Amino acid sequence: MVTKQYTGSPEDADLRRADSLAREIFSDIANKWALLIITALDERTLRFSELRAEVDGISHKMLTQNLRMLERNGLVERTVHPTVPPRVEYTLTGPGRALRATVDGMCDWTRTHLARIEEARRRFTPGTPGT
Amino acid sequence: MVTKQYTGSPEDADLRRADSLAREIFSDIANKWALLIITALDERTLRFSELRAEVDGISHKMLTQNLRMLERNGLVERTVHPTVPPRVEYTLTGPGRALRATVDGMCDWTRTHLARIEEARRRFTPGTPGT
């Protein structure tokens, strides 16, 4: 994803900027919680508490933190209903849904390769250098 | 990905096991370095040092650590040539290549949405509750 070996020419400045931005975005979303939140949202609109129940294992803190990050990058839209108690809903944006499609691919991959991976783990012997 | 609301029936034990395994595997691979290594390998066979140059930014330690993990899960095959100095080559296995396809999707997504995300970031105002 990242173009290496810059020549130092003027246009390279833009390339380098785009690359570091791409890396930054990639690093943002390539983490467990972000991806799980995206798949949990799917096509639905969920409240904070519903989302928390859906992702399972995620803490209050990680959920808010990742939601802010996803919102900042324009993957998730946050809607506040000014009621009391407050009702805040989250839904995927266009780019967010586009990403979800590929993340779904990862989930499918995990499911379909479960058995092979489990077997590979049994087969794997940590300290057998040269074997 | 994870099935919730187990009823407690006998077959549920298996479901729960499969789910926690899937989550474990997902957590393993859903991290920045693992995904970058996988895309870097692509269809090629690379030596440790080549891989290190390719991923850029990764430390010696993180590379070995993630390579072991990927090898353990059967995504990467490690070949040691008993020469001196040693020559160790890494290549994606079948499952590894299958996963790479979906990860490529993520990279493509990042590239095609760069501009929109950059704009979303500018638009994003951290502390504007209720707006």
Added chain:
DNA sequence: CAGTATCCGAGACGATACTG
């Protein structure tokens, strides 16, 4: 209910030095 802030332990990560 949703969100923020704080504390604190556990793990990530980089740098360095050492082996075969």
Added chain:
DNA sequence: CAGTATCGTCTCGGATACTG
């Protein structure tokens, strides 16, 4: 060259408590 081990730093991430 590839790998392991160790150490120090820093971020991640959970638990808790407090606001609107």
